[in-house]
Amino acid sequence: MMYRQTPAEAGGEAVVSAAGGRLLLERGRRQFFDDNALEPPGVRDVIRRSWARVRDLAVPLEDPQTRLLEVESDTLLERAARPVLQSITEPLSDVELICSLAGPDALLRLPFAGRSMFARMLAEAGSLIKGYDFSESIVGTNGIGTALAIGRPVVVDGGEHYVEAARGISCAASPIRDPVSGVVVGAVNFTCPVGASSPLLLAMTTSAAAQIERELLTTANRADLAVLRGQVNPAAQRALAVAEDRRRALREHLHRASMNATSTDVQTLLGQVMQIAARLFPFDAVWAMRRVGDAPLRVVAIDGDVAPGALGALVPEETAMMLDRAACGEPGRSGSWHGAGHPSGRSPESTSAGVRPLPGQRRLIRRWVVAAAPAGPRSPFPQTSQTMLVVASDLAGSEGLGQRGLSRDLLTEIAFACDTACRFEEISKLAASDPLTGLPNRRCFLEFAQEAFGRCRSTGQPLATFMVDIDRFKRVNDTFGHRVGDLVLTRVARCIQAALRPGDIVGRIGGEEIAVVTAAMPAQALVLAEQLRRAVADIRLSTGSGTLAVTASVGVACLDARDQRLSDLLDRADRALYAAKDAGRDRVVAA
Secondary structure: EEEEEEEHOOOOHHHHHHHHHHHHHHHHHHHHHHOOOOOOOOOHHHHHHHHHHHHOOOOOOOOOOOOOOOOOOOOOHHHHHHHHHHHHHHOOOOOOOOEEOOOOEEEEEEEEOOOOOHHHHHOOOOOOOEEEEEHHHHHOOOOHHHHHHHHEEEEEEEHHHHOOOOOOEEEEEEEEOOOOOEEEEEEEEEEHHHHOOOOOOHHHHHHHHHHHHHHHHHOOOHHHHHHHHOOOHHHHHHHHHHHHHHHHHHHHHHHHHHHHHHOOOOHHHHHHHHHHHOOOOOOOOOEEEEEEEEOOOOEEEEEEEEHHOOOOOEEOOOHHHHHHHHHHHOOOOOOOOOOOOOOOOOOOOOOHHHHHHHEEEEEOOOOOOEEEOOOOOOOOOOOOEEEEEEEEEEHOOOOOOOOHHHHHHHHHHHHHHHHHHHHHHHHHHHEEEEOOOEEEEEHHHHHHHHHHHHHHHOOOOOOOEHHHHHHHHOHHHHHHHHHHHHHHHHHHHHHHHHHHOOOEEEEEEEOOOOEEEOOOHHHHHHHHHHHHHHHOOEEEEEEEOOOEEEEEEEEEOOOOOOOOOOOHHHHHHHHHHHHHHOOOOOOEOOO
């Protein structure tokens, strides 16, 4: 989970970029601390601001003071966090990863660490002792102290730490908020060696914080209980007591399902949680929708009476604006499509005239509930993404005592679970993809290729591997510039993807080298490889220096008894590729 590409896996360009980023950070660090530069290059704004705060507090760069304070034991936060953090860390006992829970005062409450050398190193430094103070004013820029200072998730990577001694570690931390009041009640942090850091470190942290908040939600008293204590009507008291019991039971079921948000796709998750929600109130159809940045609102999951073709469909702009207006008030407010927010200016409870149907809608629907996942501190990307839930149900007209508050909370929680699942899908895709071409990266390609190799070798099914390399790519970069080189890579990758068949495996495994694994007999493999070569040769790019033609060489190897390991098959395809290069390029050569 804490994987970081090696130089061989990342390709030359990625290595240069990573090394350049580290050098730029080091230069910016020197300028900030030695030359008092206000905005040093290569330093993220959130880190620069933290450095400035800590410098103003006169925290020493070397050997800052260590402060251990007495803290209360067995708090509500600890009881809620302990099972969550144990479930995350127990399967990772052999990984160099430390998990910490801190209170709102940045004092360590719970450490979770394995028996690795990395854990012993941090233990010797005292940072795994209960009561250790992670405040920025004491130890400088760090995950816990900085996350609590800015009120949102943050990654502090290697040299971004204020203290010199912490430059060998990376940490990600996220505030934990009281799900009722929104007040910060603590922070969760994951720490690993700097060489093992990856985007999943932040994903684990935000997921853990969200799960702890859901645990707090199941144990905290709800507003309905305060109303219950103030009621004098015995019938109303009984109704509220029943509603609270149903709420608590439903929360527990929903919590178990929502815990899967980090390992279940959003479509499966929505089906699971709506099956639970149906026990409390009926619904006809459900849409989970998401937009990232300025992109249109898109359907990411459906349930109930919705046509399957709605998945992935874009929501019409007029309808999307209406949904935005419905969700712009308090998150989870039900029955929000009314008055000026409705295109016809009439309540949807009385008519649906003028409402453009949602994708996949099968019948006229008169009542709606719109719930949006909470934005702001609970989301690490509050300004770039939004997830909302649209439920077609008679619930919007329900006046049952306690029911409307329950529906608002419940549907908002479901929307938040869908948001978490979507963000994990997006983060996982980024971690497995080459950012330029969108193809799977080397690690992802090798995982799928190894699975196909093992299956075909044990069953005797055919398997072929292609190594595709763009001819004279260095000359393209030197002559036309890296921008054109990137465009060539993107076009070639798109061209290869279009020529492949469903089930074929493809990935960018080097600078300009793309690998393909396909279930094909030798004759079929040669035909497909020739199709790839011709498709690339048809590419023409207009540049300021004229039209650029692109060609590629292809090496082909088919699985046989010589291939005891996947690397054997890939090596033979690689040798065939070099033979194609030596023979004049722009051709296919079989091993």
